[in-house]
Amino acid sequence: MRAVILGGGIAAVFTAYFLRERGFDVVGVGGEVSYPLVSLVLTTSMPHREDIELALRSLEIWKKFVNPKEVVSVDILPRWVDLSRLRGVSYEVVDKVDGVRLAADEVAVLTRDYLIPVRDVVSRLRRELGFSNSYGLLKVEGRRAVVVADGGRIEGDVVVLAAGYKNNILAGEAGVRLPLAPYECYAVLLVTGRKARRYSIGDYVLGWYGRPGPPLLYIAGDGCGRVGEGPPPNYQRRLANLVSQRLGAAIPLYLKVGYCEVGPHGGPLYGKHPELENLYVIGGFNGYGSMVGPALAERLAELMAGRAREDGFRLEKYLGARVFDPCDVAERHDWGAVLLRNAYKHNE
DSSP, X not given: OEEXXXXXXXXXXXXXXXXXXXXXXXXXXXXXXXXXSSOEEEOOOOSOHHHHHHHHHHHHHHXXXXXXXXXXXXXXXXXXXOOGGGTTSOOEEESOXXXXXXXXTEEEEEEEEEEEOHHHHHHHHHHHHTOBSOOEEEEEETTEEEEXXXXXXXXXXXXXXXXXXXXXXXXHHTTOOOSOEEEEEEEEEEEOOTGGGGEEEEEXXXXXXXXXXXXXXXXEEXXXXXXXXXXXXXXXXXXXXXXXXXXXXXEEXXXXXXXXXXXXXXXXXXXXXXXXXXXXXXXXXXXXXXXXXHHHHHHHHHHHTTOOOOOTTXXXXXXXXXXXXXXXXXXXXXXXXXXXXXXXXXXX
């Protein structure tokens, strides 16, 4: 069986990796590597048990290639929050954290996060699997998908669309509808105090998240923007103000605009597109592909090899979803968004 992978990030290379393990011949059309030089974070502190399981499996997979650096994770939550969903994850609830300001009605949940050198691993796998740096397009011929790159057609018994935020764009150009939506995501590089750089922080009260960056620096972000609009006015200053409320002085240096993608349920999707004979799709990682991407890629490879499992991430379940605004979706991994959604339902 020949599998053509369109995309070159975490989901693409790990899908190719697991397909090759299962005896597939793989051809990767990846474009350029776009991950930052700094490590990305993997957390197991999430409000849904299914996501925790995926993160733990992804961590096992990453450890085949690197030894991730551990960092203390500090999730700031209202004191009343129910943490029963964290079963299976070692955590501690405290009301004081050295170097972090907490209010009387707040607690900090301490776990372990892991910093993953994603760019290094993805680049290595692309070399080993023979991915090209060419950019490809998806094309539909009859009821079959093919990839067009470098002026030629690349056919496969199966085609995997795993192009990150470009999934919906590439599919739309080929006349294929996907329940995925791209959006802009932002990160700010800041100078902070030494203590702050010991922590990976999810502040689900003020609404921001951050992690250690290069020496002397901290990386923080929040929110969602519509593609093409750019960050809100004074975004760097506003985010620095949020960070300083917890960590003391925070000086913004640089703003990075990136692109992410989400499904209608607030998380990733994978599966076979029922309208085509040979098209599979994986995406919608919300910028958190390092946490669940390898594990979902493994599940996609299992599906393609004839060993399907039913779970809440299958593409087929959401193909009838209405067009949605990605900035109105409560992200699955976000304690704050999930808490607000559950509180709203409780009060209805």
